[in-house]
Amino acid sequence: MDGERVIETVDLSKQYGKQIAVDKLNLNVEEGxxxxxxxxxxxxxxxxxxxxxGLCEPSGGSASVCGVDPLRNGRDVKRLVGYLPENxxxxxxxxxxxxxxxxxxxxxxxxxxxxxxxxxxxxxVQLRKDEKKKVGAFSRGMRQRLGIAEVLIKEPKLLFLDExxxxxxxxxxxxxxxxxxxxNHESGMTVLLSSHNLYQxxxxxxxxxxxxxxxxxxxxxxxxxxxxxxxxxEKDYSLEEIYMKYFQEV
Amino acid sequence: xxSLYAVFKKEFRDHFGSNRFxxxxxxxxxxxxxxxxxxxxxxxxxxxxxxxxxxxxxxxxSIPGALFSMVQFVAFFGPxxxxxxxxxxxxxxxxxxxLIKVISQPIYRDAVIxxxxxAGVITISIMLLSIVFVISxxxxxxxxxxxxxxxxxxxxxxxxxxxxxxxxxxGVSILFSISFRSIATSALASVALWIFLSFxxxxxADLVANTIVPVEAKGxxxxxxxxxxxRVKEAVSLxxxxxxxxxxxxxxxxxMRKTTRSMILMGPMExxxxxxxxxxxxxxxxxxxxxxxxxxxxxxxxxxxxISYTIFMMQxxxx
Numbered sequence: 001m002d003g004e005r006v007i008e009t010v011d012l013s014k015q016y017g018k019q020i021a022v023d024k025l026n027l028n029v030e031e032g033x034x035x036x037x038x039x040x041x042x043x044x045x046x047x048x049x050x051x052x053x054g055l056c057e058p059s060g061g062s063a064s065v066c067g068v069d070p071l072r073n074g075r076d077v078k079r080l081v082g083y084l085p086e087n088x089x090x091x092x093x094x095x096x097x098x099x100x101x102x103x104x105x106x107x108x109x110x111x112x113x114x115x116x117x118x119x120x121x122x123x124x125v126q127l128r129k130d131e132k133k134k135v136g137a138f139s140r141g142m143r144q145r146l147g148i149a150e151v152l153i154k155e156p157k158l159l160f161l162d163e164x165x166x167x168x169x170x171x172x173x174x175x176x177x178x179x180x181x182x183x184n185h186e187s188g189m190t191v192l193l194s195s196h197n198l199y200q201x202x203x204x205x206x207x208x209x210x211x212x213x214x215x216x217x218x219x220x221x222x223x224x225x226x227x228x229x230x231x232x233x234e235k236d237y238s239l240e241e242i243y244m245k246y247f248q249e250v
Numbered sequence: 251x252x253s254l255y256a257v258f259k260k261e262f263r264d265h266f267g268s269n270r271f272x273x274x275x276x277x278x279x280x281x282x283x284x285x286x287x288x289x290x291x292x293x294x295x296x297x298x299x300x301x302x303x304x305x306x307x308x309x310x311x312s313i314p315g316a317l318f319s320m321v322q323f324v325a326f327f328g329p330x331x332x333x334x335x336x337x338x339x340x341x342x343x344x345x346x347x348x349l350i351k352v353i354s355q356p357i358y359r360d361a362v363i364x365x366x367x368x369a370g371v372i373t374i375s376i377m378l379l380s381i382v383f384v385i386s387x388x389x390x391x392x393x394x395x396x397x398x399x400x401x402x403x404x405x406x407x408x409x410x411x412x413x414x415x416x417x418x419x420x421g422v423s424i425l426f427s428i429s430f431r432s433i434a435t436s437a438l439a440s441v442a443l444w445i446f447l448s449f450x451x452x453x454x455a456d457l458v459a460n461t462i463v464p465v466e467a468k469g470x471x472x473x474x475x476x477x478x479x480x481r482v483k484e485a486v487s488l489x490x491x492x493x494x495x496x497x498x499x500x501x502x503x504x505x506m507r508k509t510t511r512s513m514i515l516m517g518p519m520e521x522x523x524x525x526x527x528x529x530x531x532x533x534x535x536x537x538x539x540x541x542x543x544x545x546x547x548x549x550x551x552x553x554x555x556x557i558s559y560t561i562f563m564m565q566x567x568x569x
Contacts, residue, residue, distance in 0.1 A: 046568065053354055056566055079356040089347025093267075105256035106355040154356070 004031045006158060006190050007052060011061035014047050021047045023214035024061065029192060034184050036205030037194040038243060044214045045194045046086065049160050053083055066157060079107075082151030086162040088143070092136030096127055096146055099135055100153060107154045114153070121149040125179065141172030148179060159183070159191045165200060173197070177204060202239035210243060212250045218242075253357035257365025258372075265335060265373045274334055278327065279381055285320050286385040289313040290392040304530055305505055307397040308404060310389045312503045320385060321503055324378075324412055325496045329444050331377065332419030335370045337437045340427040340562070350567055363424070363562045367555060370420045375413050382409060400505075400533055407537065408502050414547050415495040419444065421554035428562050448492040455486035491550060498543040505530035 007029035014022040022044040029035045039045050050056035052065055054074025063070055070077040090099055097118060104114035122128045125145035130138070138146065144164055151159065161180065165173040181204050183189050195201050201208060202222060210218040210225075218225050226237040229245050265271050289310050311320045318326070340363070343349040353359050382405060389395045397405070422443060426436040459482040465471045471479075487493045531539070 050568065055350075055353060056568075075356050075358065078354055083354040085347065085350045085354070087347055088351055089343075089349075091348060092346070102256070102260055103351075103355060105259070106253050106352065106357055108252045108356070150351070 005029070006031045006066050007064070007192070009048075009052070009061065009063040012048070012051060012058055012063050013060035014044070014051060014056065015059040020214050022051070022058075025211075025214070025216055027209065027216065027219075029190060031190055032184070032188050033206040034180070034191040034193060034204050036201035036208035036239075037192055037211065038196075038198070038201060038208055038239075039194075039211035040247070042213075043211045045211055046162055048211070049083065049162060049192070049194065053077060053081060053160070079154065080156060081158045081160055082154060082156035083160045084144075084147050084151050084162060084164055086166065088147040088150075090135040090138075090143065090146065093134060095134055096122065096131045096138075096149075099146060100150060103150045104153050109153070117153060118149075121152055124152075125149045126175070139172075141168050141175070144168060144172070144176060145179070148176070152183075157190065159189055161191060161193050161195075163195055164193070165195060165197055173200065180204060198239045198243055208239065210246050212247065217246050217250060253355070253361040254365050254368075257352075257357075257361055258369050261339075261366050261369035262372060265369060270334055271373070274331060275377060278331065278377070279384065281323060281327075282320050282381050282385060283388065285314075285318065285323055286310050286388055287392065289319065290389060293393055305398070305401055305404075306393075307386075307389060307395045307401045308503050308505070310385060310393070310395070311405075311408070312500070321408075321499050322496070325415075325492050325499070326448065328412065328416045329419040329448065329492070331374060332370070332416040332421075333423045333437075333440045333444060335373060336366075336420045336423030337427055337440050338433045339366050339370075339424050341431055341433050341436055342427075344431065344567070345433065353567060359563060360559065363428075363559055367417075367420065367424060367558075370424075371413065371417050374416045374420065375409075378409055378412050378416070403533055404502055404505070404536070407533075408499055411495065411498055411502065411544055411547065414544075414551050415491060418491055418547065418551040418554060421551055421558060425554055425558040425561070428558050428565070447490045451487050451490040451493065455483045458486045459483035488546075491547060494543045494547050498540040498547065501536055501540045505533075505536060 005028055007027060009025055009027045011024040011026065012022060013020070013024055025044075025048060027048070037045055037048075047056060051058045052063055052070055054070030054077050057071065065077045066080050068076045068080070091102070094102070100118045100121065101111065101114060104118070105111070109117070119128075122131050125148055127142060127145055127149065130142060135143065135146065148164070159180075164180070165176055168176065177200050180191060180193065184191050184204075193201065193205065205222070207219070207221050208225070209216055218228075220228075222239055222242070225242050229242055230237055292313060293306065293309060313319055314322070340349070343352070349362075352362060386397065386405075389397075419440075423436070423440040426439045427433075430436040430439060459479050462482050463475060463479040465476055465479045537544075
């Protein structure tokens with residue numbers, strides 16, 4: 001992958017009082033790749049994503065998303081980036097179509113041009129037969145897939161997915177991972193995937209970054225990280241072993 | 251603008267589709283109907299006495315039928331409409347994780363709060379307008395009264411003040427729903443403030459007045475002291491939006507009222523004189539009398555909304 005850099009941060013920092021959430025982060029993500037964003041709970045991954053979206057003001061450093069400064073032009077960044085928050089919420093009394101229509105209207109897409117797109121997306125995330133069901137009755141897997149559909153309606157260049165497979169059954173997680181892979185493969189969408197499920201991340205990521213207490217301790221392809229930690233030629237290390245090694249060192 | 255309209259439309263639909271709105275609307279429509287019906291029946295019985303009255307139509311709203319008049323009812327329980335429409339507007343979205351989803355769409359953050367406030371105000375307006383229409387219809391049918399032009403103007407003005415008054419409470423409840431994360435806390439806080447400002451403020455005003463200007467019992471104090479005491483009491487009770495609203499609307503609805511202040515210390519001859527030469531105030535003069543009250547109400551509404559707006563824009567939203 002040697003595309004253009006779509007995300008670039010320089011010494012990006014965030015402090016809450018005395019607590020440092022993100023400490024001089026230098027993150028680079030290239031166009032068309034799936035970047036696995038790893039780290040323990042509270043490492044500052046979500047804070048980083050929020051700063052990249054312009055929803056949270058950095059205390060220092062700068063960021064650029066597709067050449068746009070999220071702090072100044074938050075609205076432009078949000079037009080380019082689809083963000084699926086951890087445990088995404090829905091209006092429980094709406095059905096799948098109404099939910100998508102509302103998100104479309106927030107994106108300035110008229111109802112007329114939204115409806116073919118909504119049908120297409122519901123097919124993509126395999127929710128077509130449940131489109132009239134209230135979201136309140138959806139299973140967790142269905143909710144996550146509807147969340148992906150909501151994110152895709154604005155046709156983003158970039159996807160930020162925060163723990164998309166958390167709490168899903170193996171089948172649901174599998175389907176979601178396949179969906180992410182096909183989005184990346186077929187539409188060339190750049191994906192920033194934050195997750196604790198290292199097997200899944202290893203499976204689909206081109207590169208990974210490991211963030212521990214606000215600092216990026218490792219950044220590169222899984223192979224190169226394995227080489228760095230375990231010596232050249234050892235290709236069979238799983239991401240979990242690499243991750244634990246980094247984690248123990250810090 | 252487009253995103254503001256999208257939020258507005260969704261909120262508006264939610265208000266009209268929600269059970270709590272339907273229940274509240276039914277309750278308020280019912281009570282106002284009963285009150286006005288009683289007022290109408292009362293008027294019919296005393297038609298002779300009313301022959302001299304110039305504004306019989308307005309009395310449908312201002313004469314206490316059973317316990318209180320329609321105007322008093324809105325003054326007491328109107329705030330409940332505003333509170334119920336707003337107390338969970340922001341923190342429910344926060345609890346359900348929908349707020350972060352909405353603001354991560356390409357919209358300005360203020361579209362959310364503006365849309366919510368606007369939807370509430372329009373809902374309140376429709377509610378009040380329909381109630382006034384229903385009562386007017388009742389007046390036409392039961393008592394056979396036709397409103398004069400001036401009465402229509404006065405009613406319209408009454409409506410506008412009422413919309414501001416209830417929107418003020420909507421603003422208060424939205425403010426609490428922004429500042430408190432828990433829905434139960436914001437509901438309790440707004441109801442507590444409403445009860446305090448509407449029901450307990452008179453006790454507080456008494457206390458303050460008697461502390462600053464003590465009045466001795468059995469009429470030992472000089473008239474100056476008594477007047478001063480009452481002035482202090484009035485000033486303190488003006489903190490309550492309900493007092494502001496009641497005084498403003500009573501003057502608008504009842505043209506015979508010349509001042510928002512209650513007349514006291516009048517001898518019987520003075521009273522006789524006053525009633526004999528009593529003429530209604532013109533509409534313009536009525537407005538002039540209560541102009542400060544109206545401005546105060548509108549100002550409090552805007553201040554309330556401005557505070558909510560500022561807090562909401564500064565808050566960090568993670569969920």
